[in-house]
Amino acid sequence: TFEIRAHAVVNATGVWTDELDAQADAGHAPQVRPAKGVHIVVPWDKVRINCTVTVPIPGRARRATCTRWGNTVVLGTADEDYQGSPDDVHCTRQEMEFLLEGANTAFEGELTPDDVIGSIGGLRPLVGGKEGATLDMRRDHHITIGRTGMVTVTGGKLTTSRHMGELVIDKVMTVLGRSARSRTARLPLLGGAGYDAEAVAASGGLAAHLGERYGTEARFVGDLVQQDPTLAEPVVPGLPYTRAEVVYAARAEMARSVDDVLSRRTRARLFARDASAGAAQAVGELLGAELGFSQAQIERSVADYLSSVRHERSILLEGAAA
Ligand SMILES: Cc1cc2nc3c(=O)[nH]c(=O)nc-3n(C[C@H](O)[C@H](O)[C@H](O)COP(=O)(O)OP(=O)(O)OC[C@H]3O[C@@H](n4cnc5c(N)ncnc54)[C@H](O)[C@@H]3O)c2cc1C
Known part of the structure; x- marks a missing residue:
């Protein structure tokens, strides 16, 4: 272990936030309700779609989303309470089967487990009460300052993460007693300044692949190839x-x-x-x-x-x- 000194500490550890908050403050009341979601990936030639399609799953309220990604199709997701270890989350056979069933029914396909070339399971750190289905819970973010001064951020979505970051920095400034505000809203993402998506896609080959992955930072990866x-x-x-x-x-x-x-x-x-x-x-x-x-x-x-x-x-x- 290392001892690190800091004027402010931010706890942004998703479904692990309660664990860390409890280490800082034994009286911490848990606030996260983990909701499990899964995705599986099948080859595109088995489900020839060119856009994102949501399909009903026989016998379930939840619909599945099918999205083309290159020469594959990603099928997901689920939204269920999760009680197991947050360190060991995977798509189960049962979850895979209901996604395959949904796709097979909608596209009259014959997908089998052997067609599943990859899978992933994850936990959404939802915040709220235990009643009702996780699917119906709001995806709002929550930012709190604990008794020890640690700023904890949880809930929210990937699509709102920059805004959450902005609010967290402002909260940290309050903890530090400073008046400066976050500049995030005016800064491009790394690799985003001057990025021309159409020109990169049109360049094709390795340049397009690296450009789409790294934005303008792709030149540093390109330099490695040159050397x-x-x-x-x-x-x-x-x-x-x-x-x-x-x-x-x-x-x-x-x-x-x-x-x-x-x-x-x-x-x-x-x-x-x-x-x-x-x-x-x-x-x-x-x-x-x-x-x-x-x-x-x-x-x-x-x-x-x-x-x-x-x-x-x-x-x-x-x-x-x-
Ligand atoms: C199946 C699924 C589908 C989703 N779909 C969407 C969507 O369509 N749109 C959308 O906007 N959002 C979506 N989300 C939500 C989005 O992915 C989550 O909001 C996001 O992953 C949560 O981000 P986070 O940074 O809070 O937590 P995480 O991504 O879980 O990151 C927490 C990090 O903290 C680390 N950590 C844990 N403990 C410690 C510690 N003690 N010290 C240091 N680090 C630690 C972990 O290793 C992890 O890397 C989806 C989530 C799932 C699971």
Whole structure:
């Protein structure tokens, strides 16, 4: 553990906020009601849609949303109370089956579990009472200042996250006794200043792929390829991610494990779960070279990823308990 001194601390840890608030203040009353959602991914040639479609699921009030994403289709989601560990959330076999059933009924398809090339489960940190369905709960954000002065933000949505950030900074200024206000609303996102989406898409090939992922920051990834052309090679067969993106993830995006790279800095695990496992060793070696890992550290990071993919598969395909 490290001891870090700070004038202000912000707790923005999603469904873990209550756990952290309770560490700071034993009298903290829990406020988060975790609501689980899942998505699965199938090849586009099995569900040939070109836009987002919502479809009814037989016997359920909830509808499923089907969205084309490149040469895949993403099917989701669910919205259910969740009582398990927030550290181990996956799409279950039952959840996968109702999404497949919805898509098969709507599109007269024949999707089977073998068509599911990736899946993901997540928890929404909803704030509110325990009564009623999570689906009907408001997605409002909540910002509080605890007795120790820690600013906690929870609830909200990805689409409102910048506004939440703005309000949090203003709250921190209050804690610090300063009058300055957040400048977020006037700042472009990293890679967003001067970004021309149409020109980037029209450029095609690697330039378009990197531009769409990194905005104007893509030139730094491009520089890596210029210095070492082997970094232009794909890292996961069938997906557009390059080896340069692994190096960039280590240097500029704080990636510290194979899982960081394949699950979060890229979406390789979601779009090609099994192929991503096949790429784990190569990713481990690239990361290891960047971060000065020992051979044992590389092997541990690769083994952790492979074991986590096996665990995900067993819950999804064999119906094992999480
Ligand atoms: C299935 C699903 C569908 C969704 N759909 C939409 C949508 O269509 N539109 C939309 O706007 N929003 C959507 N959301 C909501 C959006 O994704 C959430 O609002 C968002 O993920 C919550 O963000 P967060 O940053 O509060 O929490 P999280 O994204 O959970 O991030 C919390 C972070 O804190 C870290 N952490 C935990 N404990 C600690 C600690 N002690 N110290 C340091 N770090 C810690 C965790 O590792 C994690 O990285 C959806 C969510 C789900 C699950």
